[in-house]
Amino acid sequence: MAIITGAGSGIGRASSIKLAARGAKVVLVDYNEKSGQETLDVVKSNGGDGIFVQADVSKSADVQNYVQKALDAYGKIDILFNNAGMMQRFQRFQDVSEEEFSRVIDVNLKGIFLGMKYVLQVMDKQGYGNIVNTASTTAIRAEHSLASYTASKHGVAGLTKAAAIEYVRKGIRINAICPGGVATNMTAAVPQELRESGYVPEEFPNMRIGRFAEPEELAEIVVFLASEASSYMTGSLVLADGGMTL
Numbered sequence: 001m002a003i004i005t006g007a008g009s010g011i012g013r014a015s016s017i018k019l020a021a022r023g024a025k026v027v028l029v030d031y032n033e034k035s036g037q038e039t040l041d042v043v044k045s046n047g048g049d050g051i052f053v054q055a056d057v058s059k060s061a062d063v064q065n066y067v068q069k070a071l072d073a074y075g076k077i078d079i080l081f082n083n084a085g086m087m088q089r090f091q092r093f094q095d096v097s098e099e100e101f102s103r104v105i106d107v108n109l110k111g112i113f114l115g116m117k118y119v120l121q122v123m124d125k126q127g128y129g130n131i132v133n134t135a136s137t138t139a140i141r142a143e144h145s146l147a148s149y150t151a152s153k154h155g156v157a158g159l160t161k162a163a164a165i166e167y168v169r170k171g172i173r174i175n176a177i178c179p180g181g182v183a184t185n186m187t188a189a190v191p192q193e194l195r196e197s198g199y200v201p202e203e204f205p206n207m208r209i210g211r212f213a214e215p216e217e218l219a220e221i222v223v224f225l226a227s228e229a230s231s232y233m234t235g236s237l238v239l240a241d242g243g244m245t246l
């Protein structure tokens with residue numbers, strides 16, 4: 001069975017559908033109840049099995065609740081796809097408000113920490129488990145005008161490696177995907193936000209491959225990392241960026 005956070009949209013939805021198609025029972029987590037339920041409907045219409053749990057991943061009580069709901073439903077946790085995250089507005093560093101910085105760190109970094117912490121407690125007792133975190137190319141280098149987002153994703157890389165070291169001989173593997181540009185609601189919102197703010201970054205991400213990724217192309221990597229096919233990988237940051245970081 002697999003828990004997927006941010007399951008209502010984009011990479012999380014595509015991965016939920018693919019993991020369920022491979023036979024995993026899924027616990028779909030999102031703070032958007034409507035879109036999370038829609039993903040569950042797709043899973044079920046494909047013959048899969050799962051439940052939806054509403055949660056804000058930055059809130060400890062919500063995270064503990066989705067972990068407990070997963071155990072109540074399925075009695076174990078094989079896979080956590082720790083994926084929910086948010087974008088920040090493109091802005092100069094000096095203009096980032098403290099509130100916005102805190103929210104991005106709370107969701108993108110603390111949310112990943114909380115998911116790992118409470119799921120690792122379960123996986124440690126089980127003696128097995130597999131965690132895939134969603135980082136970003138901004139986990140390994142900066143993106144212009146995205147200071148908070150870059151800092152949060154560097155943090156995700158750190159948490160991934162720190163946990164991978166601790167659990168390397170305990171049957172638990174922890175890896176991260178590092179997407180570049182993916183065609184999801186997150187990236188679709190950017191042009192309008194730039195128009196509204198009137199701010200134009202000096203550099204934009206370079207999609208060298210000439211297009212955004214489809215969420216399904218990331219979901220394939222998630223399925224691979226969550227499976228025995230990647231049995232020798234732990235602490236890896238897996239780039240899938242169409243050449244963006246070359």
Ligand SMILES: NC(=O)c1ccc[n+]([C@@H]2O[C@H](COP(=O)([O-])OP(=O)(O)OC[C@H]3O[C@@H](n4cnc5c(N)ncnc54)[C@H](O)[C@@H]3O)[C@@H](O)[C@H]2O)c1
Pocket residue numbers: 005006007008009010011012029030031032035055056057058083084085086087107111134135136137178179180181182183184185186187
């Ligand atoms: N789209 C890209 O180009 C891209 C690139 C690199 C990394 N990422 C990362 O991929 C992950 C998924 O993003 P996506 O592109 O699929 O975006 P998306 O906006 O399509 O999906 C994100 C989902 O997460 C949910 N979510 C957001 N904040 C939440 C919270 N606090 N609690 C619970 N659910 C929450 C949203 O409701 C949404 O369903 C994020 O971590 C994002 O940073 C995306």
